[in-house]
Amino acid sequence: TYEKTWLAVAMVLIVGFIATVTYGAVGPGIAMIDDDGGSIDPDTINDDERFSETGVTHVGGNEYEANIVAQAWSYSPSEITVPANSEVTFYVTSRDVTHSFTVVGTNINTMVVPGEVSQMTAEFDEPGEYGILCNEYCGEYHHTMEGKLNVV
Ligand code: CUA
Known part of the structure; x- marks a missing residue:
């Protein structure tokens, strides 16, 4: 019928x-878990072991840690590279005003607030290139604030 x-x-x-x-x-x-990375004093970011040296660290197995500091109008480091089939935990904080850490084409999209650490874990199965950008208005050159994530 x-x-x-x-x-x-x-x-x-x-x-x-x-x-x-x-x-x-x-x-x-890309699968992800969003977590609270805790608080941090913006004036002492350089003293924090996660941010004294920004960039990607191999933690063990397929696990990596990416420590990133946002500051008007760039990310430090501006380009990060991780291997395919890796699980990456991002720790992102801001030195000055509120930014975002957004990886275009993925669901990694978090506010980055001074005094707080944004923490996310994502899995990257396939090689690829992703743009990173700030989608939180942060001043005159907000539109130029960008970075790059390579999965190789
Ligand atoms: Cu940083 Cu907009």
């Missing part, structure tokens, strides 16, 4: 919709 046909069509649409939403939430090979 027509009713059964329409029911089947509706089911297909619902399953398709759920699949789309799930895929959109996870992104291309």
Whole structure:
């Protein structure tokens, strides 16, 4: 009957919709956990062991740590590279005003507030190149605040 046909069509649409939403939430090979990285005094960022040397550190196995400081109008470091099939925990803080740390094409998108450490863990399965940008208005050169993430 027509009713059964329409029911089947509706089911297909619902399953398709759920699949789309799930895929959109996870992104291309990227799963993430958002955490609170705690607080930090913006004046003593350089004394914190996570930020005294910014950049990527191999923690063990497939685990990496990326320590990044945002400051008007750049990220330190501006370019980071991690291997494919890695799990990366990002620790990001700000030296001055509120910025964001947004990796374009992924669901990594966090506010970066002075005095706080934003912490996220993401898995990168496939090699790729991602733009990093600030989508929180942070002053005159906000639009130039960008970086790059390489998965190799
Ligand atoms: Cu930093 Cu906008």
